[in-house]
Amino acid sequence: MNKQSTNSLFSLDYEKSIFNSEEFLKNVAVDNVIFGYHEKELKVLLLRPGGYSKWTVTGGYVKKTESIDEAAARVAITRTGLSNLFFQQFRSFGTPERVKDPELTPELFTERTGLQISASHWIFDYYVSVAFYTLTEFSLVTVNKGPYDEEIAWKAIDQLPDLMFDHKEIISEALKALRIHIYHYPVGYELLPEKFTLPEIHNLYETILGKSLDSRNFTRKLMATGILKKLSETRSIGAHRSPFLYKFDKKKYDAALKNGMFVAF
Amino acid sequence: MNKQSTNSLFSLDYEKSIFNSEEFLKNVAVDNVIFGYHEKELKVLLLRPGGYSKWTVTGGYVKKTESIDEAAARVAITRTGLSNLFFQQFRSFGTPERVKDPELTPELFTERTGLQISASHWIFDYYVSVAFYTLTEFSLVTVNKGPYDEEIAWKAIDQLPDLMFDHKEIISEALKALRIHIYHYPVGYELLPEKFTLPEIHNLYETILGKSLDSRNFTRKLMATGILKKLSETRSIGAHRSPFLYKFDKKKYDAALKNGMFVAF
Numbered sequence: 001m002n003k004q005s006t007n008s009l010f011s012l013d014y015e016k017s018i019f020n021s022e023e024f025l026k027n028v029a030v031d032n033v034i035f036g037y038h039e040k041e042l043k044v045l046l047l048r049p050g051g052y053s054k055w056t057v058t059g060g061y062v063k064k065t066e067s068i069d070e071a072a073a074r075v076a077i078t079r080t081g082l083s084n085l086f087f088q089q090f091r092s093f094g095t096p097e098r099v100k101d102p103e104l105t106p107e108l109f110t111e112r113t114g115l116q117i118s119a120s121h122w123i124f125d126y127y128v129s130v131a132f133y134t135l136t137e138f139s140l141v142t143v144n145k146g147p148y149d150e151e152i153a154w155k156a157i158d159q160l161p162d163l164m165f166d167h168k169e170i171i172s173e174a175l176k177a178l179r180i181h182i183y184h185y186p187v188g189y190e191l192l193p194e195k196f197t198l199p200e201i202h203n204l205y206e207t208i209l210g211k212s213l214d215s216r217n218f219t220r221k222l223m224a225t226g227i228l229k230k231l232s233e234t235r236s237i238g239a240h241r242s243p244f245l246y247k248f249d250k251k252k253y254d255a256a257l258k259n260g261m262f263v264a265f
Numbered sequence: 266m267n268k269q270s271t272n273s274l275f276s277l278d279y280e281k282s283i284f285n286s287e288e289f290l291k292n293v294a295v296d297n298v299i300f301g302y303h304e305k306e307l308k309v310l311l312l313r314p315g316g317y318s319k320w321t322v323t324g325g326y327v328k329k330t331e332s333i334d335e336a337a338a339r340v341a342i343t344r345t346g347l348s349n350l351f352f353q354q355f356r357s358f359g360t361p362e363r364v365k366d367p368e369l370t371p372e373l374f375t376e377r378t379g380l381q382i383s384a385s386h387w388i389f390d391y392y393v394s395v396a397f398y399t400l401t402e403f404s405l406v407t408v409n410k411g412p413y414d415e416e417i418a419w420k421a422i423d424q425l426p427d428l429m430f431d432h433k434e435i436i437s438e439a440l441k442a443l444r445i446h447i448y449h450y451p452v453g454y455e456l457l458p459e460k461f462t463l464p465e466i467h468n469l470y471e472t473i474l475g476k477s478l479d480s481r482n483f484t485r486k487l488m489a490t491g492i493l494k495k496l497s498e499t500r501s502i503g504a505h506r507s508p509f510l511y512k513f514d515k516k517k518y519d520a521a522l523k524n525g526m527f528v529a530f
Binding site (some may be wrong): 025026027028046062064065067068089091092094095096120122125126127128176180183184260263264 | 274290291292293327329330331332333354356357359360361387390391392393395441447448525527529
């Protein structure tokens with residue numbers, strides 16, 4: 001499970017320092033597509049910055065002393081309160097047009113944040129966004145908006161609101177990458193209870209892939225990977241219905257996460 | 266086939282302008298892992314910059330007026346003479362340690378290029394490399410080294426020389442990505458003659474995947490994708506051996522390249 005940070009999440013002074021300091025790499029940012037799963041629903045965590053009409057995925061800048069992976073993790077904690085997420089980098093986005101938006105001007109920026117910023121600041125050039133996705137169980141976490149955000153919300157992936165910049169493309173590419181990765185890497189450890197039924201993991205895969213999978217075929221192929229252990233326990237889910245419970249073989253799961261595995265559902 | 270540029274490839278003045286101009290994004294670069302295939306051999310194109318003992322993949326910086334994809338293509342033309350390559354972005358690399366190298370100091374840089382550069386220049390901070398790979402038929406192209414390069418050569422992927430920075434990891438991750446992509450996207454149009462035999466495409470897939478594939482199973486699954494057309498022609502390759510020729514159905518091939526396809530070899 002993802003650990004929820006209980007400390008104060010933000011330092012406004014720290015946030016203010018970003019735009020005028022030499023502490024950060026220029027022309028580079030990270031964006032996190034945080035997918036949330038719960039009972040056959042797949043959502044994405046979005047923010048609406050104060051003063052903007054459009055929504056964004058969570059993103060931020062990269063310190064010279066940290067890696068892009070560390071930046072992605074730090075940004076997730078700072079802007080959402082979520083820590084210990086397993087981020088998977090999937091693509092970088094970089095075109096001269098990508099961050100042009102009529103709502104992003106030096107004047108509106110200053111109005112929104114109270115910070116002075118020069119029109120020649122690199123955020124008004126273009127910057128390359130290194131994008132990551134992650135998966136979490138959204139019913140188990142509480143998210144917190146950052147100091148400049150007006151709203152934070154889980155939105156269904158097929159009902160996205162208006163998005164800023166190229167964030168619609170970023171989400172769609174994240175989903176495409178996730179759907180490829182699921183054939184080559186295990187998924188589910190952070191999303192299912194410790195002990196789960198076959199229909200539960202079947203639902204998870206169907207929801208992520210956005211299509212139905214023959215259940216006998218699915219079970220046979222998943223069991224063949226060795227990442228699942230069948231328990232002797234059952235769970236009673238109604239009259240005469242007591243399916244067996246399963247759990248992940250964490251050692252094999254981690255090995256598959258590291259070295260890849262291949263399942264052709 | 267990849268088109269070979271016949272114009273003068275480099276402008277030294279242009280190259281010199283890079284490090285002291287405002288024309289380029291800061292803290293970002295592109296790297297191209299150019300794989301070459303020919304008759305069961307997989308190689309990678311490497312450069313050894315003058316004054317350095319180590320080799321690098323081809324890379325360069327990104328202009329504010331171009332996308333990262335355009336930068337990758339421009340760098341390939343400038344540094345190798347190869348144009349019209351189909352680049353596939355696979356990952357970005359960014360850690361504070363990635364470009365530290367005892368051979369990259371302001372003094373050695375000036376000695377090597379004759380250019381003055383400040384120790385506070387962003388190339389001595391760290392920069393994020395957006396990495397791409399491509400595949401070409403190496404026997405069909407002539408490559409040209411750039412003005413600062415001492416050597417350019419195709420090196421077998423299992424016999425790599427000493428590599429600069431994190432370029433060994435970049436090559437290894439490129440190969441990993443290629444081996445995943447080959448299950449989801451077609452490959453071969455730029456690598457095989459227009460008409461080819463089944464053993465030829467079978468060899469290509471085995472070489473890229475680095476493992477043997479049951480030939481009957483391979484053929485059945487590849488034909489099921491619809492990207493191959495069997496011709497009525499045969500090619501005589503010896504006494505009593507005249508295998509049928511095949512070609513790609515370019516329309517279906519391009520659709521699969523765009524939308525993905527799935528082959529579980």
